[in-house]
């Protein structure tokens with residue numbers, strides 16, 4: 001059985017979340033009332049209440065996870081939160097719909113094709129001007145150390161220094177709005193920018 005399926009039943013007992021740090025790192029996404037949000041790697045849905053508080057009661061939230069059992073836990077914990085739960089492996093499956101914001105909290109190291117996957121999510125699933133946040137509420141060193149300890153159980157790449165990761169994104173033309181890493185968090189905020197037509201091209205069309 002996959003590691004996350006195995007862990008689903010005890011996830012909330014074994015993982016401790018620092019609410020203050022989560023709120024701080026989530027604030028980077030600048031969610032507004034009414035924003036539609038795609039929560040990728042939702043797990044047991046730890047981010048759902050934080051997202052809901054910021055986008056209001058009625059904005060659609062879609063929570064995605066590749067682990068059936070994690071997703072089931074999330075749907076049992078938040079049955080009436082106006083969230084659609086979708087089982088998908090975002091590295092393999094194309095997701096439908098566009099969103100104002102995409103959140104990847106504590107999932108990015110588990111991607112085997114991190115740059116391609118993020119590029120596809122930005123292109124396929126964000127509105128122009130939409131934001132995608134890769135976020136952790138621990139330091140890179142803590143995360144890499146923890147993933148090393150469980151490397152026989154689950155695939156996880158070492159997180160790169162944040163500036164190096166950003167360089168990989170910008171090299172392929174993705175737009176990074178901000179990034180930072182400290183002892184308490186690691187984040188990269190990407191934005192989907194609209195392509196404006198140059199005057200001569202626009203003149204030729206209109």
Ligand SMILES: C[S@@+](CC[C@H](N)C(=O)[O-])C[C@H]1O[C@@H](n2cnc3c(N)ncnc32)[C@H](O)[C@@H]1O
Nearest residue numbers: 004041042043065066067070089090106107110
């Ligand atoms: C470390 S857990 C974090 C869960 C949750 N975000 C949290 O902080 O409690 C990573 C989650 O991402 C999911 N995941 C990993 N790779 C994925 C993929 N390619 N597509 C969708 N979900 C994925 C796992 O099943 C797991 O539930």
